[in-house]
Amino acid sequence: MPARTLLPVDQAVQMLRDMASLQKSDTDIRKDLARFGIHADRPVIGLRVPQIRLVARRIGRNQALAEELWETGLQEARFLASMIADPILIAPGTMDRWAGDFDNWAVCDACAYSLFDQSPHAGGKIRQWAEDEREFVRRAAFAMVAATAIHDKRARDQAFLDLLPLIESHSGDNRNFVKKAVNWALRNIGKRNAALLAAAVDSARRIHEKNLPAARWIASDALREFKKTADRWKQARLGTRN
Numbered sequence: 001m002p003a004r005t006l007l008p009v010d011q012a013v014q015m016l017r018d019m020a021s022l023q024k025s026d027t028d029i030r031k032d033l034a035r036f037g038i039h040a041d042r043p044v045i046g047l048r049v050p051q052i053r054l055v056a057r058r059i060g061r062n063q064a065l066a067e068e069l070w071e072t073g074l075q076e077a078r079f080l081a082s083m084i085a086d087p088i089l090i091a092p093g094t095m096d097r098w099a100g101d102f103d104n105w106a107v108c109d110a111c112a113y114s115l116f117d118q119s120p121h122a123g124g125k126i127r128q129w130a131e132d133e134r135e136f137v138r139r140a141a142f143a144m145v146a147a148t149a150i151h152d153k154r155a156r157d158q159a160f161l162d163l164l165p166l167i168e169s170h171s172g173d174n175r176n177f178v179k180k181a182v183n184w185a186l187r188n189i190g191k192r193n194a195a196l197l198a199a200a201v202d203s204a205r206r207i208h209e210k211n212l213p214a215a216r217w218i219a220s221d222a223l224r225e226f227k228k229t230a231d232r233w234k235q236a237r238l239g240t241r242n
Contacts, residue, residue: 007062007065009065009068009069009072012055012059012065012068012077012080013069013077015055015058015059016045016052016055016074016076016077016080017045019047019052019054019055020045020046020047020051043073043074043075044074044076045074045075045076047076047079049110052076052079052080052083055080056080056083056084059084060084062084063084063085063086065081065084066080066081066082066084067081067085067094069081078107079106079107079110081098082107082111082114082115083110083114083115085115087116087117087119088118088119090115090116090119092125095116095119095121095125096125098111099111099125099129099132099136100134100137102134102136102140104136105139108136108139108140108143108177109139109143112139112140112141112143112144112147113143113144113147116140116144117144117148117151117152122144122148123159125141125144126142126144126145126163126166128141129144130142130166135177135178136177138170138173138178138181139177139180139181140181141181142170142178142181142182142184143185145160145166145167145188145189146184146187146188149185149188149189149191149192150188157192157193157196160189160192160196160199161199163185163189164186164189164200164203167182167185167203167207168206168207170182171207171210171214171215171218172210172212172214174212174214179214179217182214182218183218183221183222186200186203186204186207186218186222187200187221187222187225187226190204190225190226191225191226191229197226197229197230200222200226201223201226204218204219204222204223205219207219207222208220208223
């Protein structure tokens with residue numbers, strides 16, 4: 001584990017509390033979160049993500065503090081942890097432990113989309129967590145695929161072609177937050193380039209043939225998105241020629 005930080009965890013939490021300009025009751029804050037489908041059985045302050053980012057910028061990368069913040073169980077502290085953790089230093093065991101603590105899509109995506117996807121352990125965790133039956137652990141796997149498809153400009157096509165069978169194998173999972181992440185991963189792969197678009201379209205068609213509720217939704221939504229993507233690329237080419 002990284003050396004302990006000089007900034008005490010209680011001071012970092014106080015920075016979050018000081019940022020909270022609106023004093024709402026715990027019940028009101030939870031109602032606000034519930035409107036976005038965020039249900040967490042843990043203490044909350046009531047900060048928005050941009051406010052937490054301001055605190056994160058003041059602190060900077062600090063893996064040791066991130067781990068201490070995570071252990072507080074405070075919703076906003078876990079968001080902050082995802083922002084200041086170091087993707088190079090975070091250990092595979094820590095990633096597993098955090099993923100096992102996920103209880104809502106927001107914290108799951110904050111870690112998977114902006115931290116875990118940059119880790120050298122990301123590839124292994126995608127395959128490991130995709131086979132995990134816990135809803136938000138599996139979601140994290142496919143959120144990482146979606147993030148990698150957007151963020152890693154140097155990744156080779158084959159890396160994503162190899163992930164399409166994994167997407168297809170879990171396309172029948174009818175849980176809301178899993179099927180949305182599977183769809184997200186498929187769509188982002190298809191939007192990288194023409195070769196991957198063709199492969200993703202074929203994958204979507206195979207998924208649709210499963211004739212399962214989740215699979216039909218994933219495939220139909222992805223195919224609509226792929227048509228829009230192909231149309232945009234065509235218009236862009238025509239515009240360039242003109």
